[in-house]
Amino acid sequence: MGSAPGTPASESSVVEPESAGTDSVPESRPGAPRILLISGSTRPGSTNTAALRTFADIAAPAFTTELFTGLVEIPAFVPGDQPAPPPVRALRDRLAAADAVVFCAPEYAGFIPGSLKNLLEWTVGGADLHEKPVAWISVAAPGRGEGAITSLRTVLGYVGAVEIESACRRITVLGTMVGPDEKVADATVRQALAESVAAIGAYLSAAPAPREL
Numbered sequence: 001m002g003s004a005p006g007t008p009a010s011e012s013s014v015v016e017p018e019s020a021g022t023d024s025v026p027e028s029r030p031g032a033p034r035i036l037l038i039s040g041s042t043r044p045g046s047t048n049t050a051a052l053r054t055f056a057d058i059a060a061p062a063f064t065t066e067l068f069t070g071l072v073e074i075p076a077f078v079p080g081d082q083p084a085p086p087p088v089r090a091l092r093d094r095l096a097a098a099d100a101v102v103f104c105a106p107e108y109a110g111f112i113p114g115s116l117k118n119l120l121e122w123t124v125g126g127a128d129l130h131e132k133p134v135a136w137i138s139v140a141a142p143g144r145g146e147g148a149i150t151s152l153r154t155v156l157g158y159v160g161a162v163e164i165e166s167a168c169r170r171i172t173v174l175g176t177m178v179g180p181d182e183k184v185a186d187a188t189v190r191q192a193l194a195e196s197v198a199a200i201g202a203y204l205s206a207a208p209a210p211r212e213l
């Protein structure tokens, strides 16, 4: 059972065996839309990951969220590598199950981190993000992080993802805002994340249901 909106989701729910590579929050109601959260930071104490963990709190119980935690396990992309390595197959399963994907990535040397670009390269051949609704959240300080946003949008456009523009947000999350629970309590940040959650909900509600053949 998930938590009420705006309150922390249960921490007892983390990582079912079949969801290795993700922090999961249990589906709180049957058929709840699924959002996969992908942080571009591998750093313990990451502000980007904390923002997504907070997003998951806020999204419950209306959404089932999974925080992808397997970025460091994704091997370097090898074109034509078949079958794909297990961490990549696990990622693809997560992407296939997701109704929407939210990215939150730091800027490294003017771009998204290479590890995230590498993850995204694995999705090119399998079209895993093709027509997938996506949003990005930047937690960089004002005036920073634009290179990460621009490069992420370029790659997401290349793989054919559909940006939910209304759900994308620039929110500053300082390291000092990350609590011992690796979440953000700051009301302004939580309000912005709640707006992003709501925008994804509105987008998915308005999207035409898949046609049955």
Ligand SMILES: Cc1cc2nc3c(=O)[nH]c(=O)nc-3n(C[C@H](O)[C@H](O)[C@H](O)COP(=O)(O)O)c2cc1C
Residues within 6 Å of the ligand: 041, 042, 043, 045, 046, 047, 048, 049, 106, 107, 108, 109, 110, 111, 140, 144, 145, 147
């Ligand atoms: C190798 C490296 C390169 C970085 N390059 C940039 C950069 O080009 N532009 C920028 O604004 N910040 C840059 N930063 C700062 C990070 O974006 C910033 O520390 C961010 O908060 C890290 O996110 P995290 O807290 O989720 O790990 C860089 C940090 C590292 C470690």
